[in-house]
Amino acid sequence: MKVIEHLYIHVPFCPRVCPYCAFYVVPADRRKSGPLVEALLAELRFRERASEIRPRTIYLGGGTPSALSTGDLARLIGGLGDRAGGAVEFTIEVNPTTLSPEKAGLLRSLGVNRASLGAQSFDVGALATLGRQHGPERIRRTFEILRGAGFGNIGVDLIHGVPGQAEDSWWETLDEALGLHPEHLSAYGLTYEEDTPFFDRLAAGEWVRDEALEIRLFLGTRRILEGAGYVPYEVSNFALPGFESEHNLAYWRGRDYLGLGPSAVSTIGGRRWRTAADLGQYLAAADSGEWPEEEVEYLDEDLRRRERMMFGLRTREGVDGAGFEEELAGLREAGYADLSGGRWRLTAEGLLRADAVGALFARG
Ligand code: SF4
Known part of the structure; x- marks a missing residue:
């Protein structure tokens, strides 16, 4: 049986859907969280019939997995059994509006040892343009909560090239992020994905891309982060030595991985598929045992x-x-x-x- 060393779990709920986001997300709905957790565990049992799932890395992403209640997170991670404790890297994506000290403590006690904090910016105007619900203070507070709970590996995610954001304000954002001393930093240039309100606003001419500025932001960011001791181990990803994300490296190295949840992609033994991006269908699959797949591909x-x-x-x-x-x-x-x-x-x-x-x- 094929051994799966990398496991991704997609939680599609978000407190509010950001206008630039192209992931499969739906507005958070407490009544559906419990059934989602049960469906994820049912899919895990189903996939286990064909592969041995012994993950070195687990990535709980979305969506906003940190928005699940403490009880649902305990049920989900507890349901992974020994697999959670056996992972050398177990990451959860955290939104700055959704983490209490109790939840952070529970995550640590269940074996989650890495957090990826979706800060995006420290500029109030840029955060408003991005449709985020948090301000800079909330980012700092959430970072402190994570550290206080014993997270020794925290990544901060940032976005540059936000429409209307002055160049200097981006350098200030970078300074603020560095001031937190995270182990990992991701700095993505904003992309305008089809079928998002941001794409429409760009297409309508409301915004115009400034390529020269984007190049300055990209190269300057690299220079500053390298100067601060972060290794640029991928185009947009930087880490203190030894804190590169093993889960992400597995994707880039072309390793097999299993993705659980609606819209999650898996690649195992030359077969790639995406589980249907439809929460209703996904929840129904837990009863029928027929997991809806789309975009099936065979890779030679x-x-x-x-x-x-x-x-x-x-x-x-x-x-x-x-x-x-x-x-x-x-x-x-x-x-x-x-x-x-x-x-x-x-x-x-x-x-x-x-x-x-x-x-x-x-x-x-
Ligand atoms: S919080 Fe993240 S996943 Fe959720 S809508 Fe915003 S960008 Fe998308």
Whole structure:
């Protein structure tokens, strides 16, 4: 039986849906939280018939898993049994509006040892544009709660390039985040995903992207975080040495993973699927035992190698590049990739165009 070492669990509830978000989320509904937890555990038992699930990493994401009640979180994590305690990295995504000291303490006692805090910004105007319900004070308070509960590995997630945000205000946000001394920082450039209100506002011309500014923010962020001792181990991810997220690295290394929950993607043994992004169907599956799948794909070795190139080039560990010598030579000539110690990695110029570079390795 295939052994699954990486487990993702999707909790689709959010107190309010942010206007830039493209994940499958629905407004939080207390009456459905208990049934969701039972359905997640039922899906786990179902998947266990085909694979041995012995995770080194668990990622409880969403959505806003920290918005589940303390009782529901205890039932969910308790239901993972020995798998929770056996994971070397067990992350929960935390929204600054949803964490009490009691909940944080319970999470630690159940084996959760890493928190990813969705701060997004310390600028009040940017937070309002992003539709977030918290202010900077709440971020600091939640960070303190996590530390107080014994979390020794905390990531802070930030977004730059928010419409209307002055450049200086982003550097201040970065300073504020560094002032918390997190072990991990993610700094994402805002993306305008289709079917979101943000996409519509950009398309309507209400906002205009400033590419020169986006480049300055990207390169400046990298320089500042590196100067502060954070290793840029992926395009948008930075960690103090030893605190790189093993779960995320598993995706970028092309490892197998199981995703539980509505809209969660899994890749196991060359088969990839997405569980239907529909909470009603998902809850019904707990009774019927028929887990609705969509976007089923079969990956042959060529496709998997191509994916490892696309993602691996974005990471600091890089790729060996075997079989793609021609493409890589072209990238080196353009100044977008470099070879050192037998590994290929994108240069700063290449990182700026990481998506376009990745597309070169797509199967034609
Ligand atoms: S809190 Fe996160 S997952 Fe929820 S709607 Fe906002 S961006 Fe999406």
